[in-house]
Amino acid sequence: MVAKYKQIPLKILVIGTAHEDVILYVDKLDSVDSPQGSQKIEKRVGGSAGNTLAVLSQFPMTKTWLMAPMASKEASKFLVQDFESRNIKTATCVFRPNVEYHQVTYFIHTEDENSRTVVNYNSIKELTFEEFKRKLDYACTVEIASLNTSIPFNWIHLEGHHTDAKKMVDYIDSRVWRNQSILSIRLDRPYKNGSENLIQKADIIFFSHIFAESKGYNHKGVYDFLKVMSRFCKDNAYLFCTWGSSCGAFCYDNKTKRIYSASALQAPIVVDSIGADDTFVACAIYSLVQRMSPEGCLRFACELSSRKCAQFGFDGIIDEMNVLFRLFDQSESSSIIQSDSSSVIQSDSSSVIQSDSSSFIKKKKKLYNLLLNGLLRKHKIQKDPILNNVDGGFGFLSDDIQYDIINNDDLFTNRIRKISSINSINSINSINSSNSSNTNSMNNSKPFINHFKKW
Known part of the structure; x- marks a missing residue:
């Protein structure tokens, strides 16, 4: 039985960088001096801190602050307006009045090679x-x-590349409210020295594979890398290391000396991988605040960061998953059952969904449409990727196919499993058929994080 619990609010200050990303999409990069056209241009807020907060600000009961150096207020107007529109407070930012241009990162994304060139x-x-x-x-x-x-923030997240990062950590650690808050540090770049001293007072540390490789480790030596770094950390610290789509992510629990891993979900089409690591960090922070297990935290963060790669930007990355889980939270006795990294929709009796009620049939149709149409819309696919039906929506399927899918529980479950896998949703909440008439699940105030509690 999944016990209900009160969601824990998050008040977080993120200290790092925020700048403007300009992304140019081209078919290919021709030789020098040849004319080059762009299919599309996109302008948005970027930077690790900015991206992390763009994701965190979408979670319920979350208040966010940004501390970053910026150009003059006039030059930074675009950034500030974007942050404030997301309820990210910028009063903690530092504006440099004599700097006329804010930081800009240009990405040239080539479609033919699915690669990008970065100019900062x-x-x-x-x-x-x-x-x-x-x-x-x-x-x-x-x-x-x-x-x-009594505490201003229950989480402070710091990017570790600052020259004065050690002083910042020491100052945070000296505050009277420190033992009531979490301090996380992100190390994603190679460092000449000092990283071991920097992480001594952190509760959570996020390493990138680039950092691990700079220490002489590859993906096969992640456990050794995390074990070595754990010697410099607090006894109860969590150490994360992300390794991209090839290897997923890892978490080392310094208290139990156990290591956990989660594979990255393979998005059917990678359209925008910018900020995937930032998405992982944001989701890990939020899930840990909600007291998820290290394993559940990894799976949640990997899933959301994979979904990020399948869409442009960060907007709505939380909403689609939230709708699905709120719609199908039908009882306290329902549970999430995992099998071979795909979701099997089951009730407590461990049987596939069984219900003849018309309302339940409608919910099954709704689930199908939400998953499939979300996939089609996101990737501009004109055909159902499984049955190859034009337009793909449920209404376009023949009556015979509709009947087979809805009334054959095995067929329905297998089909939803395939679609959810393609759509990078590997965790669909189970439905308790005996309570299918319960409509309280549509209450928007109910946190969808409840559905991950038993991961």
């Missing part, structure tokens, strides 16, 4: 310790006074 422009000096201290003290004073709480 940055004239903004990084955040200093004095600026960090001033802004953190301001935020703590304002938040404690306005929210009548």
